[in-house]
Amino acid sequence: MDNDLFVIARALHVTGVVIWIGGVSFVTTVLIPNLRKISDPENRLNAFESIERRFAMQAKFVTLVTGLSGFYMLHFLGAWERYQYVQFWWLHLMTFVWIVFTIVLFVLEPLVLHRWFRKQATKDSENAFVWLHRMHKVLLTFSMLAILGAVAGAHGF
Numbered sequence: 001m002d003n004d005l006f007v008i009a010r011a012l013h014v015t016g017v018v019i020w021i022g023g024v025s026f027v028t029t030v031l032i033p034n035l036r037k038i039s040d041p042e043n044r045l046n047a048f049e050s051i052e053r054r055f056a057m058q059a060k061f062v063t064l065v066t067g068l069s070g071f072y073m074l075h076f077l078g079a080w081e082r083y084q085y086v087q088f089w090w091l092h093l094m095t096f097v098w099i100v101f102t103i104v105l106f107v108l109e110p111l112v113l114h115r116w117f118r119k120q121a122t123k124d125s126e127n128a129f130v131w132l133h134r135m136h137k138v139l140l141t142f143s144m145l146a147i148l149g150a151v152a153g154a155h156g157f
């Protein structure tokens with residue numbers, strides 16, 4: 001029974017990661033580059049906000065699922081001490097990525113980032129979108145490394 005729960009947690013964890021980081025990859029490699037081609041700054045900002053708002057709702061939900069299932073797996077495996085060893089760098093990286101997204105989605109975005117980005121994009125749209133693209137590229141790179149490391153690490157590499 002416990003083992004079934006563990007297997008279900010792993011399935012939910014990976015499904016959450018696919019939806020979440022797949023979405024980040026789409027936003028970074030398809031959506032933002034295309035938005036940058038829209039010449040009218042007002043249209044560009046409105047398009048970004050309406051698309052990203054829908055994805056942010058999904059991302060919040062899957063972040064919760066991924067975090068809960070991840071901590072449950074650590075508890076089941078009795079593996080909290082892995083945080084003490086550098087060979088589990090992929091666990092540190094997964095947790096780091098999760099913490100960054102959780103803070104951005106649940107705290108920074110609603111409290112400051114949304115307003116701040118709107119202000120920057122109204123002042124200098126080109127620059128604001130270059131910055132936005134850069135931040136997404138950094139987060140996507142860390143997320144991809146975490147996925148590569150986690151699958152290899154969880155399967156004995």
Ligand code: HEM
Nearest residue numbers: 017067070071073074094095097098143146147150151154
């Ligand atoms: C609070 C945050 C997280 C915790 C506590 C956590 C914990 C875990 C644990 C315990 C495992 C199983 C390791 C094993 O079988 O030895 C795992 C697997 C995995 N995690 Fe996470 N994780 C977290 C966030 C993330 C994030 C943000 C990503 C993606 C960027 C991610 C991607 C993966 C992947 C791809 C696997 C491998 C699944 C497999 O091949 O079996 N995790 N995670």
